[in-house]
Amino acid sequence: MFYERSVAFMKERESRLKMMPLKGMRLSSDRQEYGVNWTNRDDRRNVVLSAIGSADSYTGYVFGMEVNFDPSVNLQDLAKSQQYQDDQSRKKFNRTLARIWTPREIHAAIQANKELEYKKKELLKSYFEAGNLPLHEARVASLAEEIELESGVSPVSFDDATTLPDNGALVRSEYTLCAHFRLLQELIGHADLLTLYLDQDTLINRAAITAFTDQVKAGTCRVAYVRFNKELTVDERRFRVKMTEKAVGMVMKTEELDRIEAERFLVQQSLSQPYAMSGSKEVWFSNPINRIYECEKYVSFLTDCDCLSENQKVSVIRRASLHPIDNFFQMVRRRLSLLERPMHSQSNNGRVWTGKSPYNPVMVEKMLQILRVYYNFCLRGKDGKTPAQRLGLAKGPVEIRKILYPSC
Known part of the structure; x- marks a missing residue:
């Protein structure tokens, strides 16, 4: 119940942004990954989910924490459908189910990721011999693009220790990113001036500029990479x-x-x-x-x-800073025991299990949204105000009981 009430409360408040006059806004955007425990002892591979979030630099307000997971899809039933069979013979851009990772595509992505790791080692070796260290992330990203052009598959962060969820479907990150920035465009795209600070991630860059194309052309939106x-x-x-x-x-x-x-x-x-x-x-x-x-x-x-x-x-x-969103990410790790960073063991061959991590991927989305509501509307900063209060969406800190029981 708390999750449903939190989402309804958040949507109702954020819908007001579309009518609010907004001057200059500076947002920082980044991604964070979360592990889900295996549910089958015969297949001890983890499910890894990714969430994209953006936070306003001045108010600290966190816009969205979209997770690349769709609980409404059943992969087993989908694999038996004619729609799925027809999709396999089509190009990726013509598929009706292109946003979903299928078992066949995951296998191809794992192979592409292995190829990327091999090329990274070879490149690092050549850098070491030439005395040209360190190997920058941008060069690694360039290698990933080369492999994607050669194989037609993006070498995403899948390996032999990760798998697809038993329930629901894993959504391709680029679709989740595009949805996140399109939502931002609807909520705050009318601001007089927008500055977007992004982590050095090609997918985030493309999604942000695509969503804010009109503002970029008009000169009211600036986008920049930040690295430290x-x-x-x-x-x-x-x-x-x-x-x-x-x-x-x-x-x-x-x-x-x-x-x-x-x-x-x-x-x-x-x-x-x-x-x-x-x-x-x-x-x-x-x-x-x-x-x-x-x-x-x-x-x-x-x-x-x-x-x-x-x-x-x-x-x-x-x-320029990524600290506003990184600060929320830090709170996720510290306040949500289900989503804290798990400990790796050499004997597990890269697999990770912790008693605190969730077994159902749906819980990741629910916990993040509940925390986001609490962070934006209930948690006071050093100035005694909440992020929503600074943004103008609330007159003061909101009591949790008013979120649970809005009619009271």
């Missing part, structure tokens, strides 16, 4: 933050500027030194302002930046 060094230890991050404080303090003293203008001054200097990273077609700019949660950050414009003034470019780079 995730391998740094806490002490290394603290050191970089300390160096940033020294640099900002020196600029404030010598140039007689306030803190924000000092940060903008440092970012402006980085505009004259663009980076061309190995294996990446994009042009990257360094963000010298290190935060404790994001250090050694780089930003790449995915939409045309020639029409932007230097001050506008500085603003986009300085404010």
Whole structure:
């Protein structure tokens, strides 16, 4: 009951966004994966689901946590249908069931993923011999595209330790991503100015720009990749933050500027030194302002930046961050024991089982939506306000009983 009431409450509140005047909004988007325990002891492979979420940088409001899973489809019944048989002889773009992963396609994807891993090892070996480390994620993404063109199958994150769910169907991530950004376009596409900060993921990039095509053409939507060094230890991050404080303090003293203008001054200097990273077609700019949660950050414009003034470019780079959505992802891991990161064991050959993980994939969607409602409408921040309150969807924190029993 809580799930149904939460979804109804959320839909009713978010429908108001379409009529609300919205000025500038900055959203960060990323994906997170969740494991589901096996239900058959004879087949101990895990089901891995992926959810896409976007969060507003100013208010912290989380828009959607769409999971690539459809509980209304029964694969066993579908495999016996004439519709499924007809689809097998058609090209992928002509299939009526193209959005669903079938057992045959999963097998082909696993083979493509093995080919990708082999090519990554060979490329890493050549990089090591040439002294050209590290191997950047963009180069790996380029390899994946090459394999997809050769085999016709995307080498997604499937391996011999993963399988399809017994109940329901796994939806291709690109369909889930497109649905997520189309929903965003319906809710906030009328905003005066939108800035989308994306994780370096080609599928997310394509889905976002496709959904906001009209806004991109009109110049009211800017899209950029954000990447930062995730391998740094806490002490290394603290050191970089300390160096940033020294640099900002020196600029404030010598140039007689306030803190924000000092940060903008440092970012402006980085505009004259663009980076061309190995294996990446994009042009990257360094963000010298290190935060404790994001250090050694780089930003790449995915939409045309020639029409932007230097001050506008500085603003986009300085404010670039994935922290708003990453903060919610962190809460998912910590507050939802069912979705916390499982522990791997060498003896399990890559398979993972934990007593806390769900056995039914439907529970992933339900737990995420319940937490999203609580996070947006009930949980107060340091300012005493909820994300929905900052966004204008609520006048104050909402009591849980009012979500469960709206008529009271």
